[in-house]
Amino acid sequence: MTATASSIPLRPPADAQGHVTQDEARAMLRAALNLLDKWQLRKEEQLILLGRPSERTFQRWRAGEIGAMPVDTIYRLGDLLGIHKALRFMFTEVEKTYGWIKRPNAAFAGRPALDVMLQGAPGDLSRVRAYLDAERSAW
Numbered sequence: 001m002t003a004t005a006s007s008i009p010l011r012p013p014a015d016a017q018g019h020v021t022q023d024e025a026r027a028m029l030r031a032a033l034n035l036l037d038k039w040q041l042r043k044e045e046q047l048i049l050l051g052r053p054s055e056r057t058f059q060r061w062r063a064g065e066i067g068a069m070p071v072d073t074i075y076r077l078g079d080l081l082g083i084h085k086a087l088r089f090m091f092t093e094v095e096k097t098y099g100w101i102k103r104p105n106a107a108f109a110g111r112p113a114l115d116v117m118l119q120g121a122p123g124d125l126s127r128v129r130a131y132l133d134a135e136r137s138a139w
Contacts, residue, residue: 026066039114045118046058083129086135
């Protein structure tokens with residue numbers, strides 16, 4: 001039996017701006033927190049990458065108490081997960097996937113990607129993601 005366009009279930013459409021739902025954002029946050037642990041980042045580094053939430057908010061997130069999130073945080077989560085996805089496509093060895101952000105890289109003037117991401121602006125995460133997406137698309 002072949003699938004037809006009418007038989008494939010569709011995801012409900014995003015709003016006009018393409019925003020994710022709060023349920024999707026909570027799932028993204030849980031995945032990103034796990035990723036930050038796999039990257040073995042200090043709490044201060046995690047806070048910067050997540051957009052500097054308050055200490056109490058961060059503790060709540062870690063405890064699974066995730067409320068509504070600001071759009072900036074959701075964009076950051078998308079970039080963090082996009083970086084992870086690109087690295088998983090690029091490397092078959094898990095150690096390389098999780099260690100890449102801490103290794104010096106010529107694309108960032110010999111600095112690790114983590115140094116770029118820790119500059120703190122949302123565009124810094126996007127810069128690393130765009131680099132990885134470009135590298136991966138060349139295949």
